[in-house]
Amino acid sequence: MSPFDKELLERVLYRCSCGSRKPISSLYFCRHCLDLRCGFCVSHEVDSHYCPNCMENMPSAEARLKKNRCANCFDCPHCGHTLSTRASSVSVPSPDDPTKHIAKKVYYLACAFCRWTSREIGLPDQTVASGAWPEQNNPASERIATLQEHYRTIAQREKMEKESRRFLGRKLSYLHLSDKYGLSSVAARKRSGLSSLALGGGLAGTGREDMGRPLDIAPATAVNLNEINDLPTELLTDPIDLYNVTSLEQRFAQLEFQPESVDNIYPTHKHLMIKRSQRCRRCEHNLSKPEYNPTSIKFKIQLAAYYHVPELVIFKIDPMQIGTTSKFIIKVVNPTNSGSVLTFLTLQQYQAVREEEDRNRKDKGEEDKNVSAINPLRQPSIVEATDQRMDIATARVELPTSKVYLPPRDDAAEFDEGGVDLAGHVDDRDVVMWRKSNKVGVQLKVHPEQAEVLVGFAIQYEYTNTIFAHDSKKEVRTANITVPVFLKLGTIQQN
Ligand SMILES: [Zn+2]
Numbered sequence: 001m002s003p004f005d006k007e008l009l010e011r012v013l014y015r016c017s018c019g020s021r022k023p024i025s026s027l028y029f030c031r032h033c034l035d036l037r038c039g040f041c042v043s044h045e046v047d048s049h050y051c052p053n054c055m056e057n058m059p060s061a062e063a064r065l066k067k068n069r070c071a072n073c074f075d076c077p078h079c080g081h082t083l084s085t086r087a088s089s090v091s092v093p094s095p096d097d098p099t100k101h102i103a104k105k106v107y108y109l110a111c112a113f114c115r116w117t118s119r120e121i122g123l124p125d126q127t128v129a130s131g132a133w134p135e136q137n138n139p140a141s142e143r144i145a146t147l148q149e150h151y152r153t154i155a156q157r158e159k160m161e162k163e164s165r166r167f168l169g170r171k172l173s174y175l176h177l178s179d180k181y182g183l184s185s186v187a188a189r190k191r192s193g194l195s196s197l198a199l200g201g202g203l204a205g206t207g208r209e210d211m212g213r214p215l216d217i218a219p220a221t222a223v224n225l226n227e228i229n230d231l232p233t234e235l236l237t238d239p240i241d242l243y244n245v246t247s248l249e250q251r252f253a254q255l256e257f258q259p260e261s262v263d264n265i266y267p268t269h270k271h272l273m274i275k276r277s278q279r280c281r282r283c284e285h286n287l288s289k290p291e292y293n294p295t296s297i298k299f300k301i302q303l304a305a306y307y308h309v310p311e312l313v314i315f316k317i318d319p320m321q322i323g324t325t326s327k328f329i330i331k332v333v334n335p336t337n338s339g340s341v342l343t344f345l346t347l348q349q350y351q352a353v354r355e356e357e358d359r360n361r362k363d364k365g366e367e368d369k370n371v372s373a374i375n376p377l378r379q380p381s382i383v384e385a386t387d388q389r390m391d392i393a394t395a396r397v398e399l400p401t402s403k404v405y406l407p408p409r410d411d412a413a414e415f416d417e418g419g420v421d422l423a424g425h426v427d428d429r430d431v432v433m434w435r436k437s438n439k440v441g442v443q444l445k446v447h448p449e450q451a452e453v454l455v456g457f458a459i460q461y462e463y464t465n466t467i468f469a470h471d472s473k474k475e476v477r478t479a480n481i482t483v484p485v486f487l488k489l490g491t492i493q494q495n
Pocket residue numbers: 016017018019020036037038039040041
């Protein structure tokens with residue numbers, strides 16, 4: 001089984017602050033709120049655009065201008081694989097002496113996967129490798145450009161009106177709206193039997209600002225069905241050569257043209273990809289920010305929960321039976337560079353801790369701190385999960401009452417022959433089964449009540465916050481963090 005298998009990842013689930021249950025690999029840990037964040041509780045932002053083939057990156061304005069496609073790289077219109085440029089030589093008459101032939105280098109596009117080449121559709125070979133490949137002209141591009149321009153003007157005007165409304169407190173009325181979108185003038189002309197007029201001209205007389213290029217916004221006119229040609233009868237009589245008919249994927253790859261036969265497919269410009277950064281929705285600090293350079297796989301900021309929250313792994317389960325108590329061992333790994341003390345809480349105890357925290361926060365009047373630090377106008381929010389139930393456990397779990405010391409992570413521990421430094425803590429032999437550097441095997445007991453065995457409890461550990469270490473005024477701060485976890489121990493085979 002692969003370590004990325006969904007089934008395997010979902011054996012151990014952590015409960016995010018929003019209530020959803022996620023494996024540790026899909027969680028973030030906000031060092032500022034000291035809470036878990038999942039994909040729903042972070043805001044995703046586009047950091048940079050880049051081409052996955054030539055690795056060129058570009059600012060978002062340029063990417064928008066290029067319709068999020070790379071100018072130099074192409075996808076195979078037949079299979080979607082990246083096309084590569086091939087060189088070959090052809091003999092052409094020499095410009096000096098037309099009777100002689102000289103070799104000339106030419107380039108064409110070829111797919112290494114399905115062997116499609118640009119020669120198949122009759123694209124002329126190019127003399128430069130970067131290839132100024134002929135582009136197809138979108139038949140509707142003119143119309144789209146006019147519409148875009150028109151709506152941009154509307155958006156601009158709306159923005160201005162919003163700003164003025166903030167001062168005047170004016171309300172929108174139907175008349176106002178219908179006038180703005182030019183509907184009243186179109187309707188009036190329709191009623192009086194005049195052809196719908198270009199909008200720009202129509203509004204010019206009303207004293208409003210000009211709407212840019214004239215635009216025909218009249219609805220499409222009805223067409224008599226009898227005037228439309230039926231499908232060609234050859235479709236019913238002639239056998240179809242499916243090799244020459246494009247598939248739906250091939251057609252949708254070229255939405256503007258939607259070619260029906262394979263000799264009309266054209267190489268498509270490669271889609272750009274993006275690098276994303278994630279921000280905590282509550283405090284708006286970055287939780288994950290990649291390096292700008294597209295070739296780099298490093299991160300400037302990477303607050304994955306995997307580096308901050310103890311990782312639980314189901315290590316060993318004794319045979320289980322309904323109604324009897326069995327032992328199981330979990331491996332707990334401390335990923336941080338500071339030691340910590342781990343306590344196990346039942347979910348009831350967890351609820352009590354949470355309520356206590358909420359009360360404390362309310363007493364201190366920290367409720368209003370919800371306002372964003374970066375943009376005070378914005379009210380950051382956490383989207384709560386619809387399924388926040390805590391009572392999904394199907395088996396009772398007996399938790400150790402003693403605390404377990406978690407030694408800090410030490411990359412040199414592999415080469416250390418000595419035992420684990422417990423920093424003065426004494427292990428409970430009934431709880432701690434084994435230790436190895438920052439890993440510890442903890443024994444728990446389970447009392448299954450159903451065939452599906454799922455236990456739930458909370459881990460509480462001491463987290464050392466290192467962001468304050470740089471600030472000389474503050475000492476390194478520690479905090480107690482409580483995270484509910486759910487372990488899927490397996491299914492009891494009944495026979
Ligand atoms: Zn969440």
